[in-house]
Amino acid sequence: MVPIVRGRLNLQKNKKNLQNGKDEGSGMSVEQLFRINGGRKLSGGKVSIAGSSNQVTKCIIAALLTNEHILIKNAPAVNERKIAEELFAFLGGRVEYLDEHTIRLCANEVMKNSISRKICQKNRISILAVGPLLHRFGKAYIYAALGGDKIGKRPVDFHINGLIEMGAHVELDDNLYHISVDENGLRGAHIVLPFPSVMTTENLIIAATLAKGRTVIENAAIEPEVIELVKMLQKMGADITMNANRTYIIQGVDKLKGCELRIMPDRNQAVSFACAALATGGNVLLEKIPHDPLYSFLNYIQRMGAEFRVNSEGIFVSSPKGKRLKQSHIEVEVHPGFMTDWQQPFMVLFTQADGISILHETIFEDRLGYTHFLNSMGANINLFSTCLGEAPCRFKHKNHTHSAIIHGPTPLKGGNFRMPTDIRAGMCLVIAGLVGSGPTILSNIQELQRKYDNIVEKLNQMGADVSIIQGTLTSV
Structure with missing residues (x-):
């Protein structure tokens, strides 16, 4: 047992170069970067889901x-x-x-x-x-x-x-x-x-x-x-x-x-890993997670043609065999509706789905800004301030950009990005990098680590090729 009494927690720092936070050759700050070699189908793997x-x-x-x-x-x-x-x-x-x-x-x-x-x-x-x-x-x-x-x-x-x-x-x-x-x-x-x-x-x-x-x-x-x-x-x-x-x-x-x-399983983490598998055309077993936290999510992916089964091992989700996911219309609402923390990973699914998908965010007025990253990777996403749906919305006639139309499927390509401070938007970029061709490099990864444990190990268990490297975003 390691007690902490009226003290502060200290995060372990990388010993090489991070002691002064500088790249001695360039004078630029050195940090941990998330490297993704994309274009691999995540299939046949399993992942444990942490507590919420x-x-x-x-x-x-x-x-x-x-x-x-x-x-x-x-x-x-x-x-x-x-x-x-x-x-x-x-x-x-x-x-x-x-x-x-x-x-x-x-x-x-x-x-x-x-x-x-x-x-x-x-x-x-x-x-x-x-x-x-x-x-x-x-x-x-x-x-x-x-x-x-x-x-x-x-x-x-x-x-x-x-x-x-x-x-x-x-x-x-x-x-x-x-x-x-x-x-x-x-x-x-x-x-x-x-x-x-x-x-x-x-x-x-x-x-x-x-x-x-x-x-x-x-x-x-x-x-x-x-x-x-x-x-x-x-x-x-x-x-x-x-x-x-x-x-x-x-x-x-x-x-x-x-x-x-x-602590109950983290349903947002489970959705993120499930979307990573589905976006790459693969499958994954979410180990030991019960049906209840994900029942709503499973309904939405089923509408898009994905398959799932629930048993004593957990929940297995799979892309449709020999076909693409279908387009969908989703409105973000308070529970038990579609959760606001699910729309970011789902956005990558929409870019790979066959047809025109629509998303209407009714919880936060400024949570679609990350989509410009996806467009720079090859997505075709258009944003609107009008309410594209039937759900009651606080932002109607208030000029907040909170609806999106997504044309799919579109191929994605890797890129270098600073991860946004919206954790789920950061995970969206990870999933897009897994789908995209070529490498994707993400900085500011401490934002992702706030809610995702052992993410490199878990994604690699699913069949991904990801790693943590040291460097500067402009030098890799």
């Missing part, structure tokens, strides 16, 4: 609600989990590694109620710690400039307004939120969310567990990861009911206890 990064980070923060031990199994070995652990340890919590995928947390020595600017800038997860800190200290301080994927406007207004409705007092001074409660602490409230935001729902549920009285959250998110968080809190002694029409009812309790939980 979207779930484990929220569960780490929820451990701040109790002074008893929380044991988390199947925690993914990804950078986003490390960021949450760093936040937990910075506040004074203890993190023990029982093995690579098992951690034990204890917050009984948490002593800080202020989160540093550096940690806030790494990820938006910091905002979830406000509720637990208010319960412990009555005050919390967090910087407004929060990090995370650059996928459109992502203000914390929903979070702040929900906490205000629960009795919090909020002031913003020099980009620092001063959040406090009176001697009565947070109290129950009836909150109707303007949009079923996942992280806002998780934040308010966490805060409501120890609030005085009853909290009702309407128009809330019901994603599987949210339900898993609710199950964890219930194990800790929380009183949470989920009613019809996306409504949670939380009756505050005086104290929460420790628990043990297992």
Whole structure:
């Protein structure tokens, strides 16, 4: 066991050239690059799916609600989990590694109620710690400039307004939120969310567990990861009911206890690997993953002509034999609809499908910018600000580019790109590189490593030819 007590995690640095971060011959920065030799069919392989990064980070923060031990199994070995652990340890919590995928947390020595600017800038997860800190200290301080994927406007207004409705007092001074409660602490409230935001729902549920009285959250998110968080809190002694029409009812309790939980498989990771196989005309076995997290995804690929089977080994997906995938029309919606994190890998499928496909993104207003990379590789994608679909859309008549028409099939060719800060867009470029002829070189790969563990090993097990190299993007 390697305990971390009130400390920060240190990432191991490459010893050669990276000590000063420079290529001595050119004066340019040297970094890790992701090299893909494309044009290979990914067929006959299998891949293990890590635990959900979207779930484990929220569960780490929820451990701040109790002074008893929380044991988390199947925690993914990804950078986003490390960021949450760093936040937990910075506040004074203890993190023990029982093995690579098992951690034990204890917050009984948490002593800080202020989160540093550096940690806030790494990820938006910091905002979830406000509720637990208010319960412990009555005050919390967090910087407004929060990090995370650059996928459109992502203000914390929903979070702040929900906490205000629960009795919090909020002031913003020099980009620092001063959040406090009176001697009565947070109290129950009836909150109707303007949009079923996942992280806002998780934040308010966490805060409501120890609030005085009853909290009702309407128009809330019901994603599987949210339900898993609710199950964890219930194990800790929380009183949470989920009613019809996306409504949670939380009756505050005086104290929460420790628990043990297992992180669900990462459905976004599973979809990414499945799309990589299908886009190259191949197949893959997603080992041990259950049907439930992927049932919606499987329906969409089945419409395009792909095949799948589910058994005790996992889920096997395969391209149609002797034929191309068929065109499709997909609208991104809140769960249980087509997930916003699926549209980027699916975009590569559309470029290889026979016919004209349409995608309508209704969750984020600025999440199709990555398509210019695909067009430079040979895709034929046109973007529109009009709503190309029937789903209710917040962006109608608002001039946001959020719909796409894709003409396929088109051959793709490799290229050199700096990976965007939208992780799923980065994975889209990886899949496009696997499909394309010639090599593709990607920089800024730490963005990909935030949510994908052992990605080189897993893709190569599927039949790819990928590697991590050292260099500069312009020199390879």
